[in-house]
Amino acid sequence: MTLRARLKSPRILLAPGVYDGLTAALATDAGFEALYLSGAAVAYTRLGRPDIGLTTASEMADTMALIADRTDLPVIIDADTGFGNALNARRTMQTYERAGAHALQVEDQTYPKRCGHLADKSLILPAEMVGKIAAMADARRHDTLIIARTDAIAVEGFDAAIDRAGQYIDAGADVLFIEAPRDRDELTKIAQTFAGRVPLLANMVEGGATPISSAATLQDIGFDIVIFPGGIVRALAKTAESYYASLLKSGSNKPFSDRMHDFDGLNTAIGTPEMLALGKRFDGKS
Ligand SMILES: C[C@](O)(C(=O)O)[C@H](CC(=O)O)C(=O)O
Numbered sequence: 001m002t003l004r005a006r007l008k009s010p011r012i013l014l015a016p017g018v019y020d021g022l023t024a025a026l027a028t029d030a031g032f033e034a035l036y037l038s039g040a041a042v043a044y045t046r047l048g049r050p051d052i053g054l055t056t057a058s059e060m061a062d063t064m065a066l067i068a069d070r071t072d073l074p075v076i077i078d079a080d081t082g083f084g085n086a087l088n089a090r091r092t093m094q095t096y097e098r099a100g101a102h103a104l105q106v107e108d109q110t111y112p113k114r115c116g117h118l119a120d121k122s123l124i125l126p127a128e129m130v131g132k133i134a135a136m137a138d139a140r141r142h143d144t145l146i147i148a149r150t151d152a153i154a155v156e157g158f159d160a161a162i163d164r165a166g167q168y169i170d171a172g173a174d175v176l177f178i179e180a181p182r183d184r185d186e187l188t189k190i191a192q193t194f195a196g197r198v199p200l201l202a203n204m205v206e207g208g209a210t211p212i213s214s215a216a217t218l219q220d221i222g223f224d225i226v227i228f229p230g231g232i233v234r235a236l237a238k239t240a241e242s243y244y245a246s247l248l249k250s251g252s253n254k255p256f257s258d259r260m261h262d263f264d265g266l267n268t269a270i271g272t273p274e275m276l277a278l279g280k281r282f283d284g285k286s
Contacts, residue, residue, distance in 0.1 A: 002143055003034065003074045003102045004174070007199040012219035015076055017041045017229035024067040024075075025270055027232075035071065037064055037101075038229035039078035040115055045233060053112025057083045057092050061099045068100025076103040076147065076227070081111045086128070086135035093139040103145035105177060105201075106132060108152070108164065116179035117208035121151050126164050130171040137172045147201060148173030153180055154209070162193055169198050175225065177201040180209040184221070187213070191222025199224035206234055 006013060015034045018024045019041035027035055040051035042063055047054055057079075064077055077096050082089025089106060096104055107113065108129040110122045129148070136146050148168035152161035161178050169176060176198050181187045187202065187210070194200055202223040204212050218226050239259065246256045253260070261269060280286055 003076075003145055004143055006033065006074075007145075007175070007224055010219075012215050012223060013225045014215045015225060015227045017227065017232050018067060018075075019045050019233070020063065021066050021070040022270065023232055024071045024073075028071040028073055029269075032073065034074045034076060034102075035067070036227040036229055037067060037075050037077040038227075039080050040230050041233050044230065044237075050118075051115035052118070053080065053114065055080075057088075057095060061095045064096060064099035064101055074102035075100065076105060076145075076225075077101040078229075079104040079106045081109055081113050081124075082106050082132050082136070084111055086131045089132040090135040090139040093136040093144070094141075097140060097142055097144050101144060103147055103175070104136065105147040105149055106136065107149035107177075107179070108168075115205075116149075116151050116154075116203070117205050119154070121155055123150075123152060123155050126167050129164070130167055133168055133171040133173055145174040146172065147175040147177050149177035149179050151179045153178065153182065153186070158186060158189070162190075165190075165194065169194070173198060175199045175201055177203065179203060182209055183211065184213070187218070187221050187223070195222040201225040201227065204228045204231075206231055 013034055014032065015036040016027045016032055017038040018027050018035045019038060024035055039055055039060065042060060043049050043051045043055045046059065060077065064075065067075055079092050079096060082092050093104060108123050110124055114121055133146055133148055150161050150164045152164050165176050165178055176194055178190050181190060191200060200223045202218045204226060206212065215226050243256055247253060
């Protein structure tokens with residue numbers, strides 16, 4: 001089923017953040033229906049840096065291609081600002097589509113951007129964003145969804161965000177993402193204003209501007225997709241901190257062994273037996 005068809009279902013689509021082959025494989029095996037390739041998660045893990053526009057389109061496209069090799073699930077990819085003007089956004093659509101993306105999220109911040117939950121964001125004019133959306137629609141060769149995000153709540157206020165969102169839908173956005181609503185009331189107003197026009201996406205960032213709600217609650221409010229983009233990195237970072245501290249202190253892995261896979265455990269998780277069997281099938285000996 002295409003992502004567009006899946007979004008016609010009244011059941012909310014829950015997409016976890018991923019940033020490499022391992023997280024894509026584990027999220028796929030866990031049973032999710034779609035994945036979210038988070039720009040923030042790539043910045044946090046590959047660069048060890050904040051989500052402030054340092055990651056390049058090529059780094060994201062490389063990551064997208066590795067993930068597409070590892071999973072058949074549809075992947076929503078973060079295209080940040082499109083990495084420049086409308087022509088850059090156009091090229092980002094071409095590059096990400098080629099790498100295997102099923103949906104691109106583009107936002108109306110200036111370039112370089114910053115995480116939607118950080119202070120001091122600034123925006124391009126709505127007309128420029130409308131041009132980017134149209135340029136991306138013009139460039140696409142497949143049924144790739146354009147998810148238009150506005151960061152206006154924190155910069156120009158809630159009403160301006162609603163106004164921009166309407167313009168982006170008119171420009172051809174397939175999905176609407178209003179970043180960082182501050183409470184349930186704002187989430188509800190977004191749903192009341194736009195439900196039925198295009199699918200609505202909610203973004204759950206642990207400790208961010210929006211209170212965390214469950215997928216079921218967001219579905220009741222009227223949302224169609226929910227992403228938890230950086231949660232996996234926050235979970236793994238905490239585990240890694242404890243692991244390194246424990247290894248340094250004790251000089252051994254033993255005290256941590258109940259919190260980690262052993263050799264066989266990891267091989268099972270990443271599908272080593274299946275890969276070795278596949279190799280045998282094609283090795284010309286059997
Ligand atoms: C959705 C987001 O653009 C992302 O890169 O995943 C980020 C999430 C985050 O910083 O944790 C965002 O700007 O909300």
